[in-house]
Amino acid sequence: METDLSGRGSLLIRDVRLNGERVDIFADEQGMIAAVGSDVGRTEGRGADRVIEGNGATALPGLVNTHTHAAMTLFRGYAEDMPLQEWLSGKIWPIEAHLTGEDVYWGTKLACLEMIRSGTVAFSDMYFFMQDAARAVAEAGLCAVLSYGFIDLFSGEKREAECRNTEEFVRFVRGLKNPRIKAAVGPHAVYTVSKEGLSWCAEYSESEGIGIHIHLSETEKEVTDAVAQWGKRPPAILDECGILTPRTIAAHCCWLDRDECTLLARRGVHVSHNPVSNMKLATGRAMPYHWLKEAGASVTLGTDGCASNNSLDLLTDLKFAALLQKFAWNSPTLLPAEEALAMATSAGARALGFGNGRIAPGEPADIILLDPRAVCNTPAHSVISNVVYSCPGSAVMTTICHGSVLMHDRTVPGGEEILREAARAARALVERVRES
Amino acid sequence: METDLSGRGSLLIRDVRLNGERVDIFADEQGMIAAVGSDVGRTEGRGADRVIEGNGATALPGLVNTHTHAAMTLFRGYAEDMPLQEWLSGKIWPIEAHLTGEDVYWGTKLACLEMIRSGTVAFSDMYFFMQDAARAVAEAGLCAVLSYGFIDLFSGEKREAECRNTEEFVRFVRGLKNPRIKAAVGPHAVYTVSKEGLSWCAEYSESEGIGIHIHLSETEKEVTDAVAQWGKRPPAILDECGILTPRTIAAHCCWLDRDECTLLARRGVHVSHNPVSNMKLATGRAMPYHWLKEAGASVTLGTDGCASNNSLDLLTDLKFAALLQKFAWNSPTLLPAEEALAMATSAGARALGFGNGRIAPGEPADIILLDPRAVCNTPAHSVISNVVYSCPGSAVMTTICHGSVLMHDRTVPGGEEILREAARAARALVERVRES
Numbered sequence: 001m002e003t004d005l006s007g008r009g010s011l012l013i014r015d016v017r018l019n020g021e022r023v024d025i026f027a028d029e030q031g032m033i034a035a036v037g038s039d040v041g042r043t044e045g046r047g048a049d050r051v052i053e054g055n056g057a058t059a060l061p062g063l064v065n066t067h068t069h070a071a072m073t074l075f076r077g078y079a080e081d082m083p084l085q086e087w088l089s090g091k092i093w094p095i096e097a098h099l100t101g102e103d104v105y106w107g108t109k110l111a112c113l114e115m116i117r118s119g120t121v122a123f124s125d126m127y128f129f130m131q132d133a134a135r136a137v138a139e140a141g142l143c144a145v146l147s148y149g150f151i152d153l154f155s156g157e158k159r160e161a162e163c164r165n166t167e168e169f170v171r172f173v174r175g176l177k178n179p180r181i182k183a184a185v186g187p188h189a190v191y192t193v194s195k196e197g198l199s200w201c202a203e204y205s206e207s208e209g210i211g212i213h214i215h216l217s218e219t220e221k222e223v224t225d226a227v228a229q230w231g232k233r234p235p236a237i238l239d240e241c242g243i244l245t246p247r248t249i250a251a252h253c254c255w256l257d258r259d260e261c262t263l264l265a266r267r268g269v270h271v272s273h274n275p276v277s278n279m280k281l282a283t284g285r286a287m288p289y290h291w292l293k294e295a296g297a298s299v300t301l302g303t304d305g306c307a308s309n310n311s312l313d314l315l316t317d318l319k320f321a322a323l324l325q326k327f328a329w330n331s332p333t334l335l336p337a338e339e340a341l342a343m344a345t346s347a348g349a350r351a352l353g354f355g356n357g358r359i360a361p362g363e364p365a366d367i368i369l370l371d372p373r374a375v376c377n378t379p380a381h382s383v384i385s386n387v388v389y390s391c392p393g394s395a396v397m398t399t400i401c402h403g404s405v406l407m408h409d410r411t412v413p414g415g416e417e418i419l420r421e422a423a424r425a426a427r428a429l430v431e432r433v434r435e436s
Numbered sequence: 437m438e439t440d441l442s443g444r445g446s447l448l449i450r451d452v453r454l455n456g457e458r459v460d461i462f463a464d465e466q467g468m469i470a471a472v473g474s475d476v477g478r479t480e481g482r483g484a485d486r487v488i489e490g491n492g493a494t495a496l497p498g499l500v501n502t503h504t505h506a507a508m509t510l511f512r513g514y515a516e517d518m519p520l521q522e523w524l525s526g527k528i529w530p531i532e533a534h535l536t537g538e539d540v541y542w543g544t545k546l547a548c549l550e551m552i553r554s555g556t557v558a559f560s561d562m563y564f565f566m567q568d569a570a571r572a573v574a575e576a577g578l579c580a581v582l583s584y585g586f587i588d589l590f591s592g593e594k595r596e597a598e599c600r601n602t603e604e605f606v607r608f609v610r611g612l613k614n615p616r617i618k619a620a621v622g623p624h625a626v627y628t629v630s631k632e633g634l635s636w637c638a639e640y641s642e643s644e645g646i647g648i649h650i651h652l653s654e655t656e657k658e659v660t661d662a663v664a665q666w667g668k669r670p671p672a673i674l675d676e677c678g679i680l681t682p683r684t685i686a687a688h689c690c691w692l693d694r695d696e697c698t699l700l701a702r703r704g705v706h707v708s709h710n711p712v713s714n715m716k717l718a719t720g721r722a723m724p725y726h727w728l729k730e731a732g733a734s735v736t737l738g739t740d741g742c743a744s745n746n747s748l749d750l751l752t753d754l755k756f757a758a759l760l761q762k763f764a765w766n767s768p769t770l771l772p773a774e775e776a777l778a779m780a781t782s783a784g785a786r787a788l789g790f791g792n793g794r795i796a797p798g799e800p801a802d803i804i805l806l807d808p809r810a811v812c813n814t815p816a817h818s819v820i821s822n823v824v825y826s827c828p829g830s831a832v833m834t835t836i837c838h839g840s841v842l843m844h845d846r847t848v849p850g851g852e853e854i855l856r857e858a859a860r861a862a863r864a865l866v867e868r869v870r871e872s
Contacts, residue, residue: 077821081772379862385513426815
């Protein structure tokens, strides 16, 4: 029988399908998986504080979204189908100018709710008012690597301010002592951050032992502008400044050439593929997965912010990823379902340093349960194929992060209030833009 | 208060959002919309046999899927990520060789369930054992144009058999006297049907006053082979045979040139865009929407079968359509949300001859209600943008076709049995393939 699932304590998940077998999963009080097996409910898991009856649900590692601007959920549907510059300068920047910390808090709450409801357990975020974002993530119970978006626009004065902002945020996160929340540095991109700024970010992140989150070679213009201005392509600039490390997440990477794929692989950089955003903004080229794979690079999956995706449902984006690669590189065999799923689970978890994205003893209990009786899972010729090509996030019934049950039977405690307050914050924000 | 929604009789839908206003919708005993307005619940709609409380739900015209092979739901996830020829000859054709009418019945039942659950009210289908498909559609309560897939492989003998099969099916559908089910002729494509076969289909469809459903210029190979063999590109061949008419649905159309877009527009052909299938099979080119739009052609939306899409969720495919056009033709402003939604509603309904895909008096009551409190609809800056870019089919709460309530509060009567029986049929089918 199921028990009260809120709170802490050990957790037994009974009778789930995992890699074709029916097993029980037992997680200890620390939220780590202690045992997986057909007999665990009668052995290690007996007397668990909390029990979930899986009833044959499909168990998968929780999904990991490696590139978000979470609070931009407040802009969902605000501006669409416009040329990039007009969209940025006419709509996005003006509304961002009116953002408050409270807006970022509610926008991030809404993002966390959406991620929980679609099976994401960890994400890598870059934005402003990140203390407020951290507060929202802590309340949601998700894992996240949070970075303050460092933009100096090649001004020494701005750079100093951004360095202090970054240090302040990193100290703030340290002070939280929350094992689910880590800080990273967030130099925005080569076209918004000076080489001095990039070098400072690289050195600071190394001295603090924290990650780096950056946009890389998203558009052709970014590449040609860099060559025109500095005589180098963006990856070479980043490498010169020490930004390319095994702690680095580089988002987009649409316009990498083959040698750059090799460079990123050699440096251990984690690439974040953002298929929906790239299609919506018409970047003109898809991330060259075949070259990255050939080079042995770590490739992960991201949604980007809601202004250029409109959704944080990573299961839908898995389908976009697998299909965009096939279409853009003219190969129906490129990025098969299993590799796509690994991008969104094991590769993502390793990139963010939250375990290895596997359901096995010693790993954090980051687990999602899918409804095996959903239409998208019928028939059951291939669980993985159904997950990647057929199921949207709404097929996720239960989301567990580090042993905490964040959603069960599609119910997220407090979800109604978040929807109401985020909608109110978005309306008030647009009102302020109108009145300005 | 809500009433028993099963059965017939007039229907009042109270308090829904339609084009930014709060209205009631009243449909008469024949399933036609009789009145729409803020006061309808107290006037025309008073005393309706059935009442749905919309509680501010978003009302949209039901979605129309103009290209399916519905029974292929049984193959969902059966064969993936393979080169086209290997996939067809190694997996799809062998399993199709074992299909029975009972399989097609359950596969189509599963397809109808999936369509109802994601807001589709009408579809255009081409497959085999179509009597069994018709039985499934009739039970589901959906609207459909059904065609027997006519394939003569350039053999006179086969052609004669296909003509008789087509005539027999058309007579069968006539005999059903079901206003929701129409027959069409289904010449498969220029590479599987002789010119004599195509001409017979054109003449027969004209004499019977029924539609034509065909694949057109899906792959580059189809075009180059046609030129090599007959010295003409596929649209010219079809035009020569009389296939291009205002009663015709041409699926895919990836490799049309500009003149062919003009030809199709001039002939009044309805093009069915199939973005997911085209991406998955790596057709190498997206339907040229910009040329078709310029020419004034009717462009609609289709999923294709579940073997090359894995899903019949048209709301998800709306996002694929809008994004693929932007990406493939390198324009972030191409196929904006409003035009995409029109493809899947008004254009589709007109293509199939089931009204005009609008919620207005005199139209069939083909209506879906979306949950305004779903995450994908929060915030509510733009209802249409949320529908196209953010919501999956699971945001649809209620599906109404010609006044029949096929789903309400996400419950489809009999859904459990369909899932069970379709899964059983799929397992048995694979078993027969293995044993052969």
